Amino acid sequence: MAAATSEVPIVFSSLHRRLAVEGDPVVRVSLILAIAQLAREHQDERAPAWARELWSDPGRSPEIRIGAGLAWLCLVGDPVPDELRALLTDPSTDQCSDLFQRVPWLGPVDANSGLRRCIHEMLTPDVPWHSVR
Template sequence: MLPLLPHPDPDVRSAAAFVLATATGGVLGVSAALHDRLTVEDDPRVRVSVILAIAQLAREHGDEHAPAWARRLWSDTGRPPEIRIGAALAWLCLVDDPAPAELVALLTDPTTELYGDQLQQVPWIRPVDSRSGLRRCIHDMLTPDVPWNRTRSGGQQPESAITK
């Protein structure tokens, strides 16, 4: 799978990252290859796939440095939006802490919704909801006690529903 990370087709690169996230052997090598790929990747979908693959490996293998890495990415306003969004989702998967206000602001910012269609093809997001996977991921991660059907109309959640 590692040779597929630089494949010319973004769908292949994204799928390779997804499959590599389930690697049971050579985790350090796979993680290093994914980190290397992230430094050169230019496709937004693949960037998010690589970030989520790194986070999944880190969570499954107890990488204690991963939450700080994800936080550095999502809190860096100089990074491209898809990297910040992907890293914010990754951070939420890596920790049990309440979401900081800055992370909530990033994920609930109306401009984040603009990436919904583009990121719908990310293998971790697509199965969540076939039409609005990013929005549903964000909702479920920030407000796990609020049923999804209460927000399907597209209305904004009150601030109290978004904070943990």
């Protein structure tokens, strides 16, 4: 949308407003990732703090926290905070695999180990997936 309209601030605002009221968890995750992608493309310096606020809030739903954690990893080159690493590697994260399988932004996610593989590749890109299974 932003590329088509060249109205990046309007698109950002629209995506954030939709996220605030969206009830479908798959759409919420997709909105988070869309906002992060747009922020990365347009070098929005506020986006990492926004994503961190989402993933670090224990009152948020697991899919919001995981999606925001993945978004944060895409937005920064900083070392992964222990709190985020704990969230993403917690065994309960696997309960969101089916949901993340339906998120169109994440191609290699499947119902078995796709979310875990995606997280592994983002946290430890230098360690081949097949060596940790």
